Amino acid sequence: MPDIALLGFILAAIVIGYFLGWRDQKRRRIDSSGQLSKDYFVGLNYLINEQTDEAIDVFIKALDINNDTVDTYLALGSLFSKRGEVEKSIRVHQDLLARPSLTSTQSFQVQLALALNYSSAGLLDRAESILIDLSRQNHELRDQALQQLLRVYEQEREWAKAVDVAERLRRTRGDQYAIILAHYYCEQCQIALNQNDRVAARRLIRQAFSRDKNSVRASLLLGQMEFDEGDHREAIKVLQRISLQDISFMPLSLPLLEKSFEHTGSLRGLGAYLDRCLNERPGTAITIAMTRLLIRESRESQAIDFLTAQLDCHPTLRGLNELIGLRRQFQGDLPDNILGLIHRLTNRILEFKPVFSCGRCGFSGKEMHWQCPRCHHWGTVKPIQGFEGE
Ligand SMILES: [Zn+2]
Incomplete structure (x- = not known):
């Protein structure tokens, strides 16, 4: 129910924003004003009857999108998305994009929001193509596009592409992406091991350590490789390093x-x-x-x-x-x-009892995940401490 109230609030804001814009230009609009206010009441009526689909249709058709209302429309789109109504959210964003009056930043923001819609609807190819396009633009919001693109590649388990994007982000954002990169290399290493390509696996481990010398995961993988190849002393050496990297x-x-x-x-x-x-x-x-x-x-x-x-x-x-x-x-x-x-x-x-939990979002489970399945952070899931844990 609070969602309905918020939705009403957002639509009201759109209407107010519209009328503020309209008041300034009413000389030019006087002819169509009768039609617009009729649409406004039709839309309001739909909204009161909780027919939100129809209400949005009417509002979007009737109301001008100007610089005062774009943010409110974006909030509306995000609200729909949070409620799980991705199709409605996509429609709001597509309608916004069709307006020629958007500034370049507004257009960038709307495309980011649309890409997020496609991702959550599982339309990863569409999200990817929008985000690649945005990531090529020299725009102040480019890092946001790259971060979203990274999430798409993680969902697709396209680790090589994820590495490329994360390397770009590492240049501007630094260490946090170095740790993520080490996980991507470990993912690739695991695949190489499954295919019995030990040369590639060793190269990928070296790359993981070059990004994060304290990568516990890389140490575990390397330890397992040494063990499998019969070099037990080396396995011991590698595995003992973990107590120095992160003893938990x-x-x-x-x-x-x-x-x-x-x-x-x-x-x-x-x-x-x-x-x-x-x-x-x-x-x-x-x-x-x-x-x-x-x-x-x-x-x-x-x-x-x-x-x-x-x-x-x-x-x-x-x-x-x-x-x-x-x-x-x-x-x-x-x-x-x-x-x-x-x-x-x-x-x-x-x-x-769960054995592992995420220090960031509290997710817990019986299996170890290097990437938290809930908050998607890397390396935050650890063995649970305390009376019921370690
Ligand atoms: Zn988490």
Whole structure:
């Protein structure tokens, strides 16, 4: 309902804007004024009856679009788009574009809005062609066109084209696009790996690091490549770098790191590394990895003591779940049925808990996304911290 009120407000603004413009030029318009005001009342009548389609038709046909009303029409188009009424929004913008009186900035703005309409309607080719055209113009709003074009290429997963556009934006906007570029190179690297093109994959990893030397994702990809090619020591070296790049992503590297250390037969090295990471930032994944390492060395009671101590100062659901499992397995010093019940419960809770969340928009889910599916930012989705997370 507030949308209807806002819509009414916007249409009223269009009408007022029209009459202000009209008053200044009424000498020239006197002949058609009777017709215009009749249309205005017809439109108003439609609006009162919430027949917005008809109301827009009448208003757009009847009212002059002048410099006072273009912004209001743009607001109207954006309101329709927000309400999910993309077709109406497209019509408003197309009608605006057909007016010869637009200034170059107004025309640019309307085309941007129209491209956004096409994108949200899934007509990506149309959006792309408008945006390419706009991005070639030497206009102060050109970066906005490039940013929208980037979103189109991301939706199409056209990473090479996205790289070209992001490189242009990096020149004017700097670092934030360097980080995005590293993700684009990683996307391309993943495709190369799927096609078993290891030469291209390595080149793309180098390009990712050249844009963002702290790219955790590039380190994970490179670590996996070294592992697959049998160079476990190099894999360890690459994966350990992640704790320096962004330690909150470190849990992602653990499964591969554990396997790599296993291959080299140096579990002591793994212990030392986990110890260093725990000192820097206590976390459940690292604690559990350490606990399992102790159990592998047949030091069960030490493992349970260690886990209990960690949980004392850093309690997490997942840690508790692990502890209960270990006590049942190795000590069984609580009635088994109660432990079993608690264990089933914690398992069940964990089953439905999101594991990753976006620091920007709050999106959460069980799968890792390098690009947040909701706000589309890159590298903002991370393992959840706190009692229910890491
Ligand atoms: Zn997000």
